[in-house]
Amino acid sequence: MAIGQKIKQAATVRTTRALRERLESLIFSRYPDKEWATYFLFVTHRQPEGKVITVVDLIEPQRDDLDSTTAIVRFTEPYSLRAALEKQKRGLCVGVIHSHPQDYGVHPSPLDDNMDSYYRDYFPAFGKEVAYFSLIFSRTEKGDIRFSGRGWGDNKEFQLTEIVTVSDNEIRRATAGCQPSAAAGFRNQYHERFEQIYGADAAARLRNARVTIIGASGTGSPAAHVLARAGVESFVLIDPQRLAKSNLERLH
Numbered sequence: 001m002a003i004g005q006k007i008k009q010a011a012t013v014r015t016t017r018a019l020r021e022r023l024e025s026l027i028f029s030r031y032p033d034k035e036w037a038t039y040f041l042f043v044t045h046r047q048p049e050g051k052v053i054t055v056v057d058l059i060e061p062q063r064d065d066l067d068s069t070t071a072i073v074r075f076t077e078p079y080s081l082r083a084a085l086e087k088q089k090r091g092l093c094v095g096v097i098h099s100h101p102q103d104y105g106v107h108p109s110p111l112d113d114n115m116d117s118y119y120r121d122y123f124p125a126f127g128k129e130v131a132y133f134s135l136i137f138s139r140t141e142k143g144d145i146r147f148s149g150r151g152w153g154d155n156k157e158f159q160l161t162e163i164v165t166v167s168d169n170e171i172r173r174a175t176a177g178c179q180p181s182a183a184a185g186f187r188n189q190y191h192e193r194f195e196q197i198y199g200a201d202a203a204a205r206l207r208n209a210r211v212t213i214i215g216a217s218g219t220g221s222p223a224a225h226v227l228a229r230a231g232v233e234s235f236v237l238i239d240p241q242r243l244a245k246s247n248l249e250r251l252h
């Protein structure tokens, strides 16, 4: 696999005000703490300024389509299949829109990376439309909306730059709020170094791994330290003891 980042092309999402209102009332319905999601159908076309994704319809979750026992989004297999068959029947593309909790950022999490890498292969297998898009929304306590989005198709990767919402008497444009923070920029450089050292697959495996360490003192805590420096971002550390002055000398 080639080293370095693929250049992403700009994409704009177009939607109607009616669809946008339906979408927001759905994905923020478990706010402020819990996420929610929907599949959506879209068509794409090319414009001089980049790819345009037009939202045609939402495939809203029915009862038990999403796991309601968890705060994050978990799609069930019957729901994914229903969306895939709908895509095939109507000759459209399928994408995912999910919310992050109130006041959260809209940068994709490692779980979102897993989800997108799965669905960008899954949905194109149904029918001939091969594009897949994934959007993330969040709302602040004040009511401001943030969003980010990315997509894949024709061997290209797309980054959402703008959402255009059209109603009878106006057109509203909003810019994606996913400008990577300084910390994210640093993280990307860090990941690039790992990809150079280990290869992209191994680096991605480390980044998406969750490591449980049982015993977090003389052996466990330096192990966590080394794994964190090797790119692992998610840990479960288990130790029955409390941190005390007397054991500080062997803790990392």
Ligand SMILES: [Zn+2]
Binding pocket: 098, 099, 100, 108, 109, 112, 136
């Ligand atoms: Zn997410």
